[in-house]
Amino acid sequence: MMLSRSCISLLDLASGDMMNFPHTPRNLPRVITVPGIISDIQEESTSSELNISLSKPQEKIIIVANFLPLNGQKDSESGKLSFSLDEDSLYLQMKDGFSTKANVIYVGSLKIDVDSSKQDEVAQELLEKFNCVPTFLPPEIQKRYYHGFCKQHLWPLFHYMLPMCPEIGNRFDRLLWQAYVSANKVFADKVVEVINPEEDYVWVQDYHLMVLPTFLRRRFNRVKLGFFLHSPFPSSEIYRTLPVREEILKALLNADLIGFHTFDYARHFLSCCSRMLGLKYESKRGYIGLEYLGRMIYIKILPVGIHMGRLKSALNHCSSAATAMEIQKQFQGKRIILGVDDTDIFKGISLKLLALEQLLRQRSDLQGQVVMVQIMNPARSTGKDVQEVKKEVYSTTDRINKTLGFPGYKPVILIDRPISFYEKSAYYASAECCIVNAVRDGMNLVPYKYIVCRQGSQIIDDALGVAAETPRTSMLVVSEFIGCSPSLSGAIRVNPWDVDAVANALNLAITMPAIEKQLRHEKHYRYVSSHDVAYWAHSFLQDLERSCKDHYRKRCWGIGFGLNFRILSLSPSFRKLSVETLVSSYKRTNSRAIFLDYDGTLVPQASITKTPSPNVISILNNLCDDSSNTVFLVSGRGRNSLGGWFSPCENLGIAAEHGYFMRWSREATWETDRLEVDFDWKRIVEPVMRLYTETTDGSYMETKESALVWHYEDADPDFGSFQAMELLDHLESVLTNEPVVVKKGQHIVEVKPQGVTKGLVAEKVLSTLNEGGKSPDFILCIGDDRSDEDMFESITSVVCSSSAPEVFACTVGQKPSKARYYLDDTIDVLTLLQGMAAASIIKSLCRREI
Numbered sequence: 128m129m130l131s132r133s134c135i136s137l138l139d140l141a142s143g144d145m146m147n148f149p150h151t152p153r154n155l156p157r158v159i160t161v162p163g164i165i166s167d168i169q170e171e172s173t174s175s176e177l178n179i180s181l182s183k184p185q186e187k188i189i190i191v192a193n194f195l196p197l198n199g200q201k202d203s204e205s206g207k208l209s210f211s212l213d214e215d216s217l218y219l220q221m222k223d224g225f226s227t228k229a230n231v232i233y234v235g236s237l238k239i240d241v242d243s244s245k246q247d248e249v250a251q252e253l254l255e256k257f258n259c260v261p262t263f264l265p266p267e268i269q270k271r272y273y274h275g276f277c278k279q280h281l282w283p284l285f286h287y288m289l290p291m292c293p294e295i296g297n298r299f300d301r302l303l304w305q306a307y308v309s310a311n312k313v314f315a316d317k318v319v320e321v322i323n324p325e326e327d328y329v330w331v332q333d334y335h336l337m338v339l340p341t342f343l344r345r346r347f348n349r350v351k352l353g354f355f356l357h358s359p360f361p362s363s364e365i366y367r368t369l370p371v372r373e374e375i376l377k378a379l380l381n382a383d384l385i386g387f388h389t390f391d392y393a394r395h396f397l398s399c400c401s402r403m404l405g406l407k408y409e410s411k412r413g414y415i416g417l418e419y420l421g422r423m424i425y426i427k428i429l430p431v432g433i434h435m436g437r438l439k440s441a442l443n444h445c446s447s448a449a450t451a452m453e454i455q456k457q458f459q460g461k462r463i464i465l466g467v468d469d470t471d472i473f474k475g476i477s478l479k480l481l482a483l484e485q486l487l488r489q490r491s492d493l494q495g496q497v498v499m500v501q502i503m504n505p506a507r508s509t510g511k512d513v514q515e516v517k518k519e520v521y522s523t524t525d526r527i528n529k530t531l532g533f534p535g536y537k538p539v540i541l542i543d544r545p546i547s548f549y550e551k552s553a554y555y556a557s558a559e560c561c562i563v564n565a566v567r568d569g570m571n572l573v574p575y576k577y578i579v580c581r582q583g584s585q586i587i588d589d590a591l592g593v594a595a596e597t598p599r600t601s602m603l604v605v606s607e608f609i610g611c612s613p614s615l616s617g618a619i620r621v622n623p624w625d626v627d628a629v630a631n632a633l634n635l636a637i638t639m640p641a642i643e644k645q646l647r648h649e650k651h652y653r654y655v656s657s658h659d660v661a662y663w664a665h666s667f668l669q670d671l672e673r674s675c676k677d678h679y680r681k682r683c684w685g686i687g688f689g690l691n692f693r694i695l696s697l698s699p700s701f702r703k704l705s706v707e708t709l710v711s712s713y714k715r716t717n718s719r720a721i722f723l724d725y726d727g728t729l730v731p732q733a734s735i736t737k738t739p740s741p742n743v744i745s746i747l748n749n750l751c752d753d754s755s756n757t758v759f760l761v762s763g764r765g766r767n768s769l770g771g772w773f774s775p776c777e778n779l780g781i782a783a784e785h786g787y788f789m790r791w792s793r794e795a796t797w798e799t800d801r802l803e804v805d806f807d808w809k810r811i812v813e814p815v816m817r818l819y820t821e822t823t824d825g826s827y828m829e830t831k832e833s834a835l836v837w838h839y840e841d842a843d844p845d846f847g848s849f850q851a852m853e854l855l856d857h858l859e860s861v862l863t864n865e866p867v868v869v870k871k872g873q874h875i876v877e878v879k880p881q882g883v884t885k886g887l888v889a890e891k892v893l894s895t896l897n898e899g900g901k902s903p904d905f906i907l908c909i910g911d912d913r914s915d916e917d918m919f920e921s922i923t924s925v926v927c928s929s930s931a932p933e934v935f936a937c938t939v940g941q942k943p944s945k946a947r948y949y950l951d952d953t954i955d956v957l958t959l960l961q962g963m964a965a966a967s968i969i970k971s972l973c974r975r976e977i
Contacts, residue, residue: 187230187327188668189318192218193273193335195235195259208241208249212257215548217660218332220434224664233259234317240266262317264310271306273335278508279303280369281334285358286473286567287365299370308338308690315342324350328671331382333357338374338690340381345692348683353671354379355386357431358569359610363398373403374690380404380419381693383674386427386667388570388610393428402844414670421681421696421943425674429666430614432659433575441552442580448590450553455591458557462637464499465558467551467573468565470506470543472516475606475623479564480523480539482629487531487538490634495536497637499562500554503543517543555580556587560636562604563611564623570610574603574618578651600644601651602636604629614654617647684941695941704937704948706962709907712933713963714970716905717755720896722889722918723960725762725769727911728939731953744775746957749964751778753971757903759892761786761885763914765831766797785914786888787833787880808865809835812878815857823850834879851876872913885910886917893922904932908946909956911939919945 196216200209212219222231241249246263253259264272279297283290290296314336318329324347331339331354343350366372376399379385387393393415400406400417408417408426415426441447454463464483468474483499503520506513524539531538555561561577580587581601588595603618605611612620619632684695713719726732729743751758759780762769766783770790773779777793788797816828816837825842828835837854839847854876858869862878870877889908896903908918919936923945938944939956950956 187232187321187323188225189232189234189322189327189329190218190221190332191234191314191318191329191336191339192332193235193277194238195233195253195257195261197237197253197257197259199237199239201239208239208245210253210257214437217431220437220660221664223434223436223661224666225668231258232321233257234262234314234321235259236262236264236269260317260321262310262313264313268306268309268313271303272310274508274510275300275303276307277335278510281337282358282508284365284369285334285361285569287359287361288472289365289368304371311336311339312342315339315346318343319346322347322350327351328353328668328675330355330667330671338378341378341690341692344381344694345685348685348694349678351671351675351678352382353384353386353667353674354382355427355667356392356569357388359567360387360392360396360399362395363402366395366399367403372399376400376403377693378690380417380424382424383422384425384427384667384671386429388428388430389613390428392569392610393426397426398845401848405844407848418943420686420693420941422694423674423677425670427667427670429663430610430658431570431572431663432655432661433572433579434660435579435656438552438576438579439584441549442556442584442587444549444552445586446547446549447553447556448586450550451557451587451590454553454557458498460496461498462496462560463554463558464497464560464562464633464637465554465577466499466501466562466564467504467554468502468563469504470513470516471508472512473565473567474516475564475566476501476503476516477519477523478566478623478626479562479629480520480527481626482564482633483538484523484527484531485626485630486633487527489630493637494531494538495533498536498538498540500540500542500558502546502551502554503541505545552576552580553587556583556591559600560602560604560633562629562633562636563606563609564604564621564629565606565609566623568606568609572611574605574611574615574651575655577601577603578648578655581648582652598641598645599648599652600641601648602639602644603647603651604632604636614658615651617650686941697941697943700947701944702948704935704950704959706959709935709959710962710966712905712935714966716903716933718896718901718903719753719756719905719907720893720903721750721756721758721906722761722885722892722908722910722922723759724885724910724912724915724939725760725764728909728915728953728956732911739772742957744773746960746964747773747776747779749967750960751776753967756967757892757896757901759888761888761910761915761918766790770797780892782885782888784831784833785879785883785885786891787883789888789891805866806833808862808867808878811861811865812858815854815861816876819850819854819857823847826850833883834877836878837876838874839876840874847874884917885914886921889918889921902932906932906934907937908935909937909939909950909959916945 196213196219198211198213201207202209218233225231241263243263250261253261280299280303283296288296290298322329328351329343331352334356340352340354343352360366369375380400385396387396397408397417400408406417406419408415410416415428417424417426466476466479468476480499480501487494487497501520520541524541527539528537555577558577561574563571563573565571578601582599583593585595603615605615605618605620606623607620608623612618619636621629621632623629681696682699682701685692686695687693723729726737729739730737747758750756757780758778759782760769760773761782763785764783766781766788769781769783773781774793779793780789780791782789788799790797812835816835819837820826820828823839823842823846826837826839826847828837837851839851842850851871855869855871858876858878862869866881867878868881893903893906906922908915908922910918915938919938922934922936935948936946937948937950938946939950939952941949941951950959
């Protein structure tokens with residue numbers, strides 16, 4: 128059941144405008160027809176853009192991030208704390224993408240320590256002034272959570288750095304993981320304090336909070352929850368080395384929408400879900416969906432943008448103009464190549480310096496003309512890695528300046544100090560080329576900022592002496608391993624490890640004709656200005672609303688403990704079949720038809736021994752001995768296997784190979800409606816399947832009398848699925864004129880004659896009973912896989928066209944199904960059948976006594 132609670136709008140306490148720089152207007156094409164419902168026909172919406180509010184006035188959007196978008200200071204004398212909005216924070220800027228009526232609350236940590244005695248006072252102040260809810264983590268938990276698990280485990284691993292030995296990485300520490308989980312629980316508790324779960328949207332940000340969705344979903348089954356990962360998601364080979372890999376994956380799948388910057392990151396995530404959880408994804412009308420226990424988790428691929436208003440405001444600031452004039456004077460007659468990077472091991476700063484050195488050695492005429500200004504942003508973590516990066520950068524810089532510089536000229540200018548946004552904007556505007564040479568980076572917005580600053584403004588143009596009508600140019604050299612690279616088609620993409628290639632790219636960038644630089648710049652500026660942070664936030668929230676629209680159309684069950692908790696979402700009419708209900712109906716009916724699957728129903732799917740147990744034989748015999756019952760075993764297995772295994776069951780009907788062969792009892796002969804079927808198509812299929820078997824390790828071919836089946840459950844999940852799709856396409860093309868169907872099932876590709884389904888078996892048996900004057904008033908059908916869905920559907924259609932018997936269509940396992948009932952496993956199935964068999968035995972004994 129959905130937990131509901133009322134919650135006052137805490138944002139009514141807010142005062143003042145959260146943003147004092149210009150908002151960016153954005154017209155994002157929408158496909159909303161009425162609030163909360165999105166049309167399936169996207170094409171019809173392109174002709175008219177509907178300005179419909181994404182959020183109802185009473186709804187809140189709760190942004191959860193590791194840090195609040197605040198700056199905090201502590202007076203050294205009085206100890207008084209003061210706070211202000213961090214206008215450079217992405218999480219503050221994304222508010223521009225929401226409806227003006229939307230209430231936005233931020234949940235996260237502060238960047239400064241607050242004494243426990245003042246935490247309540249500070250929390251009240253931040254809520255009233257900034258709509259911020261702080262999470263005060265104990266110092267030891269904060270250290271282990273952020274500087275420990277986040278920065279020592281997740282951050283390196285997600286950037287493809289494995290702890291092969293203690294010297295180059297930190298081995299997994301269970302205590303750090305426990306601190307990470309504890310911190311995520313604290314964040315979730317703070318969300319619970321301010322959420323109205325029936326109305327509000329929650330948007331969780333980045334790898335710091337990857338298990339938070341589980342805590343929220345466990346508390347509110349229908350919470351509207353989105354998650355966006357701002358770092359890379361590594362390939363499955365890397366991710367699978369994480370000891371808590373499944374806990375994190377399952378936690379992410381408790382979100383409704385998961386966002387990534389690039390398709391590569393999303394593809395890696397989906398591959399992990401396939402390999403570790405056996406999940407498959409599908410693409411429909413442009414949306415990627417991942418079905419998990421009846422819920423559809425959607426995948427969003429959209430790189431984040433920058434805040435145009437913030438950048439333009441900086442360019443029009445007098446500080447930027449003054450700094451630009453100083454830069455022009457300092458580097459007069461020189462061409463500036465700019466680098467702006469955080470101080471960490473993945474930014475490739477030393478590699479770009481080596482490339483510059485290579486360039487100057489190859490082209491001595493550029494010495495004295497080209498200068499690389501490298502701005503080093505403060506490190507976001509501490510440790511020996513940061514110190515080693517600084518040491519290498521400084522030593523490389525000193526060597527280059529000594530060997531290639533001369534009085535009045537230093538090839539590399541290193542700026543390793545806090546630098547204001549305005550000063551940085553002036554450097555962007557002054558640089559002829561910008562290089563981002565990271566070996567791995569989630570997104571990196573430096574190229575976007577550079578492009579906008581190169582577009583200039585009236586004030587910055589006046590400071591640099593540039594006429595307003597002057598064509599704008601910019602050149603980018605970007606690593607192919609950063610998230611923004613795919614969206615910058617006009618940039619020169621490089622492999623940062625290839626120093627020679629990077630040097631050649633720098634040479635190309637500064638020698639390219641001005642007209643080509645102009646065309647590349649215009650192309651980039653169009654993209655960056657139209658795909659800003661407002662567009663990104665608006666688009667994500669729009670898709671989150673679409674992803675949550677089915678929340679109240681299904682019933683939800685919470686299953687699993689701890690971080691294995693997940694939600695099972697099924698049809699409202701879907702429920703567990705109780706023995707009491709079934710046996711009660713069984714006793715009061717006189718003509719019964721019972722259809723039973725075999726594998727996964729009477730014996731576990733994973734069982735090594737496939738032969739029926741004596742208990743199964745005994746139960747079936749007791750059911751078959753009741754003259755009121757017609758019992759049929761309907762299986763995909765061959766008739767020889769089934770006939771031999773169930774030879775002790777005299778009155779059991781068997782449909783083998785999905786109904787191609789049928790017999791009504793042990794003494795009856797096997798019959799088929801297709802005695803004249805030509806199996807020449809097998810000569811076409813066998814060599815094709817044999818080829819795919821030979822080229823797909825772990826696969827094998829099964830030959831039946833009426834069908835050929837290719838199994839790949841033991842093959843590599845991704846490769847096996849890929850080969851299955853190829854085989855399906857191959858067989859469909861070569862069997863176009865043959866009377867067969869090619870189907871892809873649970874780890875199989877099967878070719879069989881047309882018109883052979885379990886559903887037709889049920890129809891034939893029921894029709895025969897009706898014609899013989901034994902119309903059933905009780906029908907039970909139990910199965911576990913896709914082929915059994917045909918039986919459930921057929922029984923429903925037969926029932927609708929005749930008198931209304933009591934029908935029990937039951938699937939094994941809690942999963943989406945056409946059946947109305949479910950049983951948990953084969954043990955439940957046998958318990959149910961045992962109850963029915965016992966009722967028949969009692970009835971038989973009573974008759975004998977009479």
